[in-house]
Amino acid sequence: MSHLLSVHGLKTYFETRAGLVKAVDDVSFHIDKGEMVGLVGESGCGKSITALSVMRLISPPGKIIRGSVEFNGEELTDASPERMRKVRGNDIAMIFQDPMTSLNPVFTVGEQISEALRLHRKLSRKEAEQEAIEAMREVAIPSPERRIKDYPHQLSGGMRQRVMIAMALACDPDLLIADEPTTALDVTIQAQILELLNGLRESRELAVLLITHDLGVVAETVDRLCVMYTGKIVEESPVTELFEEPKHPYTRGLLKSVPRLNETREEKAMRLNTIEGVVPNPTALPPGCHFAPRCPLKEPRCEEGEIPLYRVSENRSVRCVLYDEFESE
Numbered sequence: 001m002s003h004l005l006s007v008h009g010l011k012t013y014f015e016t017r018a019g020l021v022k023a024v025d026d027v028s029f030h031i032d033k034g035e036m037v038g039l040v041g042e043s044g045c046g047k048s049i050t051a052l053s054v055m056r057l058i059s060p061p062g063k064i065i066r067g068s069v070e071f072n073g074e075e076l077t078d079a080s081p082e083r084m085r086k087v088r089g090n091d092i093a094m095i096f097q098d099p100m101t102s103l104n105p106v107f108t109v110g111e112q113i114s115e116a117l118r119l120h121r122k123l124s125r126k127e128a129e130q131e132a133i134e135a136m137r138e139v140a141i142p143s144p145e146r147r148i149k150d151y152p153h154q155l156s157g158g159m160r161q162r163v164m165i166a167m168a169l170a171c172d173p174d175l176l177i178a179d180e181p182t183t184a185l186d187v188t189i190q191a192q193i194l195e196l197l198n199g200l201r202e203s204r205e206l207a208v209l210l211i212t213h214d215l216g217v218v219a220e221t222v223d224r225l226c227v228m229y230t231g232k233i234v235e236e237s238p239v240t241e242l243f244e245e246p247k248h249p250y251t252r253g254l255l256k257s258v259p260r261l262n263e264t265r266e267e268k269a270m271r272l273n274t275i276e277g278v279v280p281n282p283t284a285l286p287p288g289c290h291f292a293p294r295c296p297l298k299e300p301r302c303e304e305g306e307i308p309l310y311r312v313s314e315n316r317s318v319r320c321v322l323y324d325e326f327e328s329e
Contacts, residue, residue: 003030010067019283023049025231034205038218041228093168097180099160103152110148120171135166158189230290247318
């Protein structure tokens with residue numbers, strides 16, 4: 001079965017003065033039409049670099065060393081710059097965590113949405129403005145005929161993020177990459193933005209790659225979850241199964257460190273769980289499992305060589321030697 005997006009064995013490295021940083025190290029995952037997949041992990045684990053690699057937006061000293069990024073059956077790693085410009089926006093769109101840095105402060109939001117339409121869909125100024133109003137209406141911006149004349153600074157953070165989503169969806173892409181789209185927003189607005197993305201996915205059959213460091217954000221929105229640590233995917237699972245029974249010690253640590261509303265008074269009185277230790281230096285990663293120095297279940301074999309991804313069931317994989325009786329991918 002062919003997937004909408006299929007990433008296989010992707011490696012993106014950065015040559016730095018301190019040494020080689022393997023920001024994305026042998027990452028594989030797929031997304032199907034109308035599916036929402038979460039990519040989760042703490043800051044610096046390689047989530048955003050994975051997304052930028054898919055979009056071919058890695059600039060020096062970064063470089064895609066190896067791997068395949070196939071979109072709709074087309075290989076993107078060797079596509080020409082002209083072809084990639086067409087793919088971006090038309091087929092794959094991306095929104096970032098701070099819309100204020102992505103929106104131009106000197107143009108109205110209407111002009112900025114219209115520009116994307118005129119560039120990709122060759123519409124006239126009048127047609128593009130009408131389409132921009134419709135796009136703003138679709139993302140639930142009230143009175144779009146009036147708000148189209150506003151400048152970014154006149155809108156709240158949540159409204160600016162809606163403008164970014166409207167701009168991303170204006171050319172009707174098949175895949176939306178949302179890189180931490182709710183980080184700068186308060187909790188109620190976060191929920192609204194996620195609800196909006198979920199609604200658009202259903203109404204447009206839009207595939208979404210949702211990148212976040214917050215497990216609470218993905219719990220009710222994504223279908224599958226990929227957990228990243230130091231450039232590698234350490235667990236992949238349908239979201240309900242992952243929350244019910246996490247396999248990798250890192251995933252368990254992440255889930256235990258999320259405060260829960262249904263805790264008993266005794267549980268609330270206890271300190272919130274934390275994962276011991278710190279993320280290793282990216283230029284001096286430990287041998288074997290990169291999580292081993294912080295892992296409560298560490299065994300000698302954890303540090304003896306590259307740990308493969310073991311398939312523990314039809315749709316679950318984990319990078320941990322505790323599962324080495326299962327087949328490796």
